[in-house]
Amino acid sequence: MTQHSPRPADAAPPVRPGRARLAHMLALALALGLGACLPDTDKSAEGEARKDEDGQVVARVDGEEITIHQVNSELQRSGLLGSADEAARDAALQAIVRRKLLANAAMAERLDRNPLVVHNLEAARDAVMGEAYMMQELAVVTEPSLTEIDDFIARNPLLFTDRRSYVVRVIEMPSEAYTDEFVPLFDETPDFTAFKRELLGAGVAFDEARSIRLSSDFPEAVRERLAQLGVNDNLVLRTRSATQILKVEAITPMPLSTEQARVAARSILLQDRLRRTAGTLDQALAAKAEIAYYGAFDHLNPQADEPALERIGPLDPDGAAAGEPGAEAGAEAEAGPEAEAEDASAVPAIRGAAAADTM
Known part of the structure; x- marks a missing residue:
């Protein structure tokens, strides 16, 4: 039997905290005891707000x-x-x-x-990383000096001080169907009418176009030959797959001012330096790496008697690498700085033409 001590008559009744007070005290204890273990949400929120x-x-x-x-x-x-x-x-x-x-x-x-998505993600990552590396390496390329710019302008008057605008009419046909017997027909009518009639009669497919082009739009070899022509003269451009016959319909001088020429020349020279530096970097990376091709791509492996990088280079319009057997005689293996001024949308197939005959 439990005995209780008698309470004095004047003693105050015991204080029993209510539930609300107990909850408050518990919350305070938790805050004091566990505060160091909890994340500082106020600071995180403050950081987000600051951002x-x-x-x-x-x-x-x-x-x-x-x-x-x-x-x-x-x-x-x-x-x-x-x-x-x-x-x-x-x-x-x-x-x-x-x-x-x-x-x-x-x-x-x-x-x-998804395997295709995985491959695309890997390709995208490689592209981004490769571009970042290339940009880092190209950042060291120096600007051309004013002396270099002026010298380039002096050596390429047809790009700058003697720049011209040409109105040309072009007939393009398969090279296998072209013969020199067509030459007299070029000038029989001013718009190739007689020539086209002959082609249609022979069942030869051809395309015709008329455009206005600057001398700076053409490759150097074509540009130099055009400079020797007058109105109504013709130029034949041949590759193994296609032949083009150009008739000059009009020539207008369009020289650049000194400042315009310097801006254009600087851009051409700088782009050429970037292109050459990138090409050198590509070759250096390929030389240090172990690269092997298999299956249908086995032909890309270098032969035992040829340098590893000999196959790397620009292709002519028919797919033969510059310098390989079968490439057209006279084709340049590497374009100079002025090649950057060429327009890929110029008369079709002019770029890379290996031979040009003035008629």
């Missing part, structure tokens, strides 16, 4: 942040970095948001495990 205030975070997609740096990168890829156009910046951000939505949906469908 938002600094303008670094410009959007969130399902909790994932998009920063102003990503927007600037998007603008840079579009060639619009530094643009004050609000519409361009908005479009860049919306493009990022759309990509993230699509990527999140793809992840939810586990498409990241």
